[in-house]
Amino acid sequence: MNLLTPSLNKLLDLWIDEDIGRGDLTRLSVDNQIVSAYWVAKEEGVFCGGTLVEQLFHKFDSAIQVNLKVQDGCKFKVNEHILSLKGSAAALLAAERTSLNLAMHLSGISTATALLVEQLKGTNVRLADTRKTTPGLRVLEKYAVRCGGGINHRMGLDDAAMLKENHLAWTNGIETTIQTVRKSCPWTSKIIVEAETTEQALQAVEGGADGVLLDEMSPELILTLVPRLRHLAKVKNPNRSSNQIIIEVSGINPKELKTYANTGIDLISTSAPITRSAWIDLSMRFEEHHNQK
Template identity: 60%
Template sequence: MPVLPFTPQLEAQLRGWLAEDLGRGDLTAPALIGRGGRAHWISRGDGVFCGGVLVGPLLALLDPCSSVRLLVGDGEPVREGQRLLELEGQASALVAAERTALNLAMRLSGIATATADLVAALAGSGVRLADTRKTTPGLRVLEKYAVRCGGGCNHRLGLDDAAMLKENHLAWSGGVERAMAAVRASAPWPSRVIVEAETAAEAEAAVRAGADAVLLDEFSPEALAELVPRLRALAPTVLLEASGVRPQQLAAYAATGIDLISTSAPVTRSPWLDLSMRFTATLA
């Protein structure tokens, strides 16, 4: 199971998301004062669960003595009606944290489910599926975690992870060679330089200039099948990535000899996986 680091930033985000829903305070809380409760979550559809690791820390912000028992780990498949986790604590805290926790988990489970479907289409090809920087502001770390839970891998987390020279960089800097020379001269030595190419000529120029990877954008499978061997002949170790790929053509792209397919679809187009919290017992 992928690991989600609980940084001070993430804890602050959890506090902020709770505060957004609580406002000046839950108006239903007086009905539950002094009562404890047990509850559980179920899945209302088939998919891949993600976000369970957030529930305990989130609930603890309202009730430090609460407990959460995960029955399904993040990244594991679930079926409709399956029980996912069990909770115990102050009843007021359980209902106050319910919507924030469920919203996060449903969003992340939807991404993990969509990722798993695409990864399954690439099974046996050796081609990896990666995400992009098209993420929801404030949710990038969690959405990329969900991609890993679905079996994908992460592209750059941010602009400081690797240098990716795209069409605007190349146009404004005067071309591939000038842009790469400027980046190589200033970036830390372990940094990778990736060049996005929209034509075969741009891809070949990037490889000749020493790019660590080339992102081949909006190429057809037929065009890649011809281009990839030429690029390998110029630089056998260069990493070749395809983007702008239609999901129904994944197998065709995987057969071209590329190393990686990047797509924003699991994050930008996936539906949420419907989850629900159910009452189990009232405690004195």
């Protein structure tokens, strides 16, 4: 995922302005001496945000040296050094809070994602995120999910057409609606139907949906439903593989991931890593020597 876009550059400027405002009032407490510092982990986790942190520090002072010791997507342990810094004391102090906030939030998402992905190891089922993201931070939070080993669901309403519960409540039927949406979508776009009942799931496949999201169904029901959906998809279109229909589940207890993963599905989507994760505690420490060259 590209993190060097103009839009993300503007976000960094916005976050800096939020914290600095009309100027750092503590700046005069230190001179322009060149000092060294490092980030240390106060708990274990999966790191995320290094590229952005480096950009952020350089916005304060392009001469700051940032040496990432832990790359995005890599695990770290308690007391491990995440990165080292060298530059103006005033610039490092001014950038400290915003950079740490960003990395701690994103690393929390990556860490929570990795814990869930670990439960799915060996099942061939992938963990996907949702659109339940912090406004303005979607790209970064979804990047953090990828760093934790998950995959991204649609980035927005223009990525794919997902017919959810409220859409279906105000339509003339699943099959008719799929046909209507298909006519207006680019041929590259996918159509996914969220099904809360067996009947809705079967209608979605019958109507030619590319994917079916089984919402809040028991693993016992899904275990019997998946073969029916794949068989119907094959009958409907003999020229394509029955596995070409993507079957996804959502609205489940994260503690039951392994149970659901053994039902023959392709994806499990959850908002939990983004909406329920705690920040990972990182801290910046200055080395005790001054007037470095």
